[in-house]
Amino acid sequence: MIGNSGIRQAAGQPRQGLLLKWSWRELWHGQLWPVAVALTLIIACVFALAALVVRVEKIMTDQGRSVLAADLVLVSGNPIAPSLISKAEELGLTLSQQTRFGTMTFSEDQMQLVSVKAVEGDFPLRGELVLQSLQGKRNRVQPGELWLAERLFSLLEVKQGDVVAIGDTELKVSGKIEQEPELSFNPFSQMPAVLIHYDDIASTGAIQPGGRVQYRAYFAGSDDKLAALQQGIELQPGQRWLSETTQGRTGELIERARQYLSLTLILVIMMATATLVLTCQHYTSTRIETVAMMKSLGASKRWLWQWLSGQLAMLFSLAAVAGVSIGWGLEALLRLPLADVLPDPLPAMGFSPLLISLLVALLVAVPGVGISLIRLLDTPAISVIQQQADWPKPRKGYGLLLFPVAAALIWFGDNKFMWMTLAGLAVVLLLLAILGVAVVSLLRKGKWGPAMTLALSRIGRSRLTTGAQLAALTSSLMLLAVIWLLRTDLLADWQHTLPVDAPNVFAINISPDQQQRYLADLDKNRVPRSEGYPVIRGRLVAVNNSDALGEEQDPQQRDEALRRELNFTWRDTLPVHNQIVEGEWTTTSGVSVEAGLAERLGISLGDELSFNVNSQPFSATVNSIRLVEWRNMRPNFYFIFTPDVMANLPATWLVSFRIEQDQNELVNQLGRDYPTVSLLDLRTMASRIQLMLQQVSLSLSVLAGVGVVSGLLLVMTLLRLSLSQRQQEIKLYRTLGASKKRISATVWGEYGIMALLAGIMAVAGAEAVVAALVKWGFELPVQWHPTLWLILPVAAIGMVLMMISTMLRQLLQPLR
Structure with missing residues (x-):
């Protein structure tokens, strides 16, 4: 503790060394370390989630464009107009054309309906084309070449070097298509593919007036030039654009996961912000006498600002270093379950996660810390000898709320999902606070023992205080439950969407006379169908x-x-x-x-x-x-x-x-027994989606764990501050002759009732918020969670009483 001489010296002739030393001491021995923890949590979560979202968005864009084989594709029922080609060249875009048509192919002994893709030599512009021949692997199609899908070798009974007729021309088989970037998951329109060069279309004679032909133009270039191309071209009937946002079977899965990430981030920030505000208010109440004393000894408001600014600067610096470090590790932890589906090397995250996390923390801290400290600095010097509980509150400090509000308006914009969430939380919390006060009023009318009567009297003494405490405790439990329930509903939906026994092979083009025999063969081999x-x-x-x-x-x-x-x-x-x-x-x-x-x-x-x-x-x-x-x-x-x-x-x-991985021979046998039936084997794709579901589920579980930690931190802060405010009251009870047992019973009864009410109301609020989010946000069927009505109230009572047990012993210790 610094003596009066030190204070006079600091107040009269401030020395930076002493100021720094005092600020450091105040930071660790005062009440500011929980503020540092809250800020650290905000920075860590925002950094980790922002970094993960940046990486996932880049990966989704790259993968989506790889599946397209370009950055943008125009699909047309008519030949590509020369004006569009000229426009693309003017913009500096790379262009590749493709023509698709269905036709019959003939080998010496067999024939087969195929989908011919005539591509230029630079195809694909994105992704990878792998062509396998006896001479090795290739990734481009040359004039005069013919590449077949693997199953065509058995359907046509050919091998590399054999001649296959396509329309009016005959081409030698160059090898098989091992991998192509364009994937089609539509089982109804899937025909085995062959690749020829664009220059060989005319020789086939397969494109006739009135025939079903599809023309495609592939473009690669910067996003702004692609947007300029789309705006400068008026589409004709039968034309449409394809981009990465219109393709991909897992797009909805990833989009919902991103929504959950964003929502959880908002809820974690809200809980950490509440912890920050409560801690700052408690810090203000504990430093009133100190500030009043320094003012009475001549300290100016300017010097007090320097003193507090030093503490805040050190606090924010420590929180920034710790938060970014923890966030870096947390992002790696969130990414770890996705290791098998993320590319190597990973896309760079850039500096945006760092800037976003620090900016969010600063915007939260400005009003969260600033309002309390402005009030603290307006403490009158007379508070040294007389408590001034109702000194004027500076309204100018509340103007600091404009900073996060303006940022939220810019950030969320027209995101109805986020505004609906925030509005719903506000309404639910208000209703629950009113309900809690009403329930306490009803309980007070009953007949209880002395300890419970005193506890209910203590709770109902101030409806505003009781409502605020119940709302705070309920909100922390409710936000925690919302995070976990949303995760549970998303995982349940994904499991229902693609269960482990989902079909992974489609047999199409089964003729009516083959249908019964085909189904009988599947049943004979006990294949689920x-x-x-x-x-x-x-x-x-x-x-x-x-x-x-x-x-x-x-x-x-x-x-x-x-x-x-x-x-x-x-x-x-x-x-x-x-x-x-x-x-x-x-x-x-x-x-x-x-x-x-x-x-x-x-x-x-x-x-x-x-x-x-x-x-x-x-x-x-x-x-x-x-x-x-x-x-x-x-x-x-x-x-x-x-x-x-x-x-x-x-x-x-x-x-x-459904075919398991060890049943490849059965698939091959079906292909030999029914050569005219097309088999679309989706096992690789289904396994990929299943793996992604499992890994995204793990990431969401890790993220939900972070939300639980932030909720527990808020509950701990609420209880610690509430009990510390009771210290003087407990001393008064003991002075008036109350026993330690009676005081303990009263405190246990008071907080037990509040925990029970908060737990029940938190479940009700969480069910309402999650139902709204699931129905109108994620567009999923609403589910109720009956087990939560038992688990959360019991867990809330156990958690609250366990914390009170430790804190109460400390409060009663001086009275022994």
Whole structure:
């Protein structure tokens, strides 16, 4: 403790050395170390999550563009216009063209329908093309070459060097396509692929007027030039752009994981900020006499600012170093479960995570610390001899709140998800505080023992204080529960979306006379399979006799389902993995529509829909609306008809089944026994998605653990500050003759009741907030969590009483 002479010396002639020494002593022996912990937690979490998001976004962009084989792709039903090529060249973009068409290929003994991709010599612009021949590996297609998908070698019964006819030309087989960047996960449109050079298209003679041909232009370049190209080109009917944001089966998974990361980050910042504010308020209350004494000895406000500024500068510097160091390690920990799916080397994170974490901490600290310290500096000198609990509070300090508020407006912008979360939390906390006060008032009307009566009296003495304490304790528990419940619901959804027994092989183009034998062979080998589905391709052309294509002038504005042929099927019964949400399943003159498409196109029960299949028109009445989970790798359809509507149309059959890694021979045998049936083997892709689900789940669990730690820190701070404020009251009780046992029982009863109420209200609040977020934010089905109603209140009581047990012994120690 520094004596009066030291204070006079410091106040009269400030010495930087003494000021620094005193600031350092105050930092560690005062009440500021919890502030440093809170700031460290904020910086560490923001740094780790920002770094992870930066890396993931770069990886997602790179991987998405690798799957596209370019940065941007134009898909067209007509040849690419020379004006578009000239525009791309003017912008300095790299361009590569491709033409796709279906045709028959003929070997000496076999024939097969294939998808021909005629590519230029610089294809692909992104990703990797691997071509395997007896001479080694290649990654470019040259004129006169023919590269086959691996299964075509057995279907056509050819080997490298054999001649295969494509249209009017004959080409020697150059080798097999081992890997190509463009992946298609649509089992209905999958045909075995062959690659030829762009210059060989004319010699095939396969492209005829009226034929189904697709033209693609691949572009690579900077984002601003790509955007300029898109803005400068008016799309024609049958044209559309493809980018990394429109591709990728796992895009929704990653997007929801990013939403969870962002939301958890906000909740962790909120809890750490609450810890910061409470600690600063307690620090202010413990330093009133010190500041008043220094003022009475002649210390000016300027000198006090220097004294406090030194402490804050050291505090923020220590928190920044510790936070960035911990954040670096935390980011590595969050990334560790994703090691198998992240590329090597990793994309650089840059300096943005460092700047963002320090800026967020500074914006939080400015009002969190500043308001309390401004009030502290306005302490009157007379407080040395007389407590001035109600000295004027400087309203100018609350202007500091404008800094984080302005930053939040800029950061969140029009992000309805975040604003909905914050508004929901505010409303729920207010309602819970009011409810808590009402419950305490009801409890006080009952008859209890002396200790419990005194505890309830202590709780209900000030409704404002009780409401604030209950709201603070409830909010910490509720935010903790929200983080964990969202994680649980996301993981449950992903597990439901792609269970471990999900199908991973599709057999398509099964002829009607093969269908029963094919299913029997699967059953004989005990292969888990779906039912067989008849499949035929067609278009929706009208809704209630109104042209479905004519209402939108811009083809790009049409729904994706109207821009292409769809896959139709018919059944007597509802698929087991679909759910009726409107209407009922019928067996005659009807069609069941997928719920999302029905909502987008305004289709309702009873509407008459007109279709066209192979130039044959027909219509059906909407009898039901179905909920379809498109991500579960099962056969799913926009439209399912009753058998009488389409039974006379020619169709092939589809079945999906699950093959384990040790059943490769069975897949090969099916290919030999049914050479006309196309097998789409998705085992590699399914395993990849499963692995990603597991690893993202681990990362979310680590992140949820960070949220739990921040919540526990807030609860500990609340209890520690609340009990320290009770110290004088406990001394008064002892002076008036209360026994240690009676005081302990009263304190235990008071905080036990508050813990029970806070636990119950936290569960109710968490269920409400999570239900809103899940329904309108993540667009998932709402689930309730009955076990949480037991676990959280019991855990809250146990945690609170355990902390009180330790702290209470310290408070009662001087009275022994």
